[in-house]
Amino acid sequence: MHRDMLRIRLVEESIAERYAEQEMRCPVHLSIGQEATAVGVCHALQHTDRVFSTHRCHAHYLAMDGSLKAMLAEIYGKAAGCVGGRGGSMHLADPDKGIIASVPIVASSIPLAVGAALADQIDGKKSVSVAFFGDASVEEGVFHESANFASLRKLPVLFVCENNLYSVYTPLRDRQPPRPLIELARAYGMSGVSADGNNVVAVFKAAQEAVERARQGAGPTFLVLDTYRWREHCGPNFDNHIGYRTEAEYETWRTRCPIEDSRGELNSQKLLTPADEALMVAEFKREIDMAFEFAKAAPLPEPSQASAHVYA
Ligand SMILES: Cc1ncc(C[n+]2csc(CCOP(=O)(O)OP(=O)(O)O)c2C)c(N)n1
Ligand SMILES: [Mg+2]
Secondary structure, three states: OHHHHHHHHHHHHHHHHHHHHOOOOOOOOOOOOOHHHHHHHHOOOOOOOEEEEOOOOHHHHHHOOOOHHHHHHHHOOOOOOOOOOOOHHHHOOEHHHOEEEEOOOOOOHHHHHHHHHHHHHHHOOOOOEEEEEEHHHHHOHHHHHHHHHHHHOOOOEEEEEEEOOEEOOEEHHHOOOOOOOOHHHHHOOOEEEEEEOOOHHHHHHHHHHHHHHHHOOOOOEEEEEEOOOOOOOOOOOOOHHHOOOOHHHHHHHHOOOHHHHHHHHHHHOOOOOHHHHHHHHHHHHHHHHHHHHHHHHOOOOOHHHOOOOOOO
């Protein structure tokens, strides 16, 4: 899991470094600082499960082992992209790996996961559907309808709320009443589990139990994972100087890096030496550079294909 978080961090830092070249013609929402939620949950899944993600989907896609080359080609708008260059950074998908769709309309991953879970229940399949979403999604009506229905029908769903405390610039305390988010689970009579979203092992254990419950037909779980994004809401930059987050809050979370956290754990068990990690970083950087070269050199989609896949 440490390996995966490190790779995701390096991929996103590489996107941030190259973004100013203006060749990626789509917005990017980076998960730097939030890697443990994606990796911890996705490691508890199989490729036959179904993941639905949001505008902030790079980490989910990579944690499910989506192709890096196809992801970068997608961000560069190329035909070799994972959705043919039509979607960009916010629409990553790789159904063979279990990433069914990523949708940037806030909360829209939720009813999609519930619908997939209903279909699987009807078909007698053992798959589990996962909706990743941010803390703002519970302010949308569709979260409540979906939670109610999933609980009523005991659907095999994980509602994974990545609570990074902000919706763009607005803090949670200015948007929602002062109660723990996890209490929403009780309102719908479903299991609710809060975990430290920057501790990948804690996330993994919570997700594993929830997946097990769902597979056994015991119904959905609402998982609340507290975490923090380090960069601006949308784009490659740090924006802690502009004042919507206090320096003290920012620094507190910056010292709680999910990658440092798991490195500490591995070091204490003598499972990771600095030389091992340096080798890993060098390997990833080579892979990432090659994937960028591929994406940049790849052809754009044919203009004649612009209306393919358009149904209405
Ligand atoms: C229905 C809808 N309203 C508004 C937006 C604009 N918007 C895009 S991302 C975002 C913030 C979402 O915050 P959160 O769900 O907490 O996710 P985070 O960005 O923090 O990961 C907003 C308001 C949108 N995409 N969809
Ligand atoms: Mg948020």
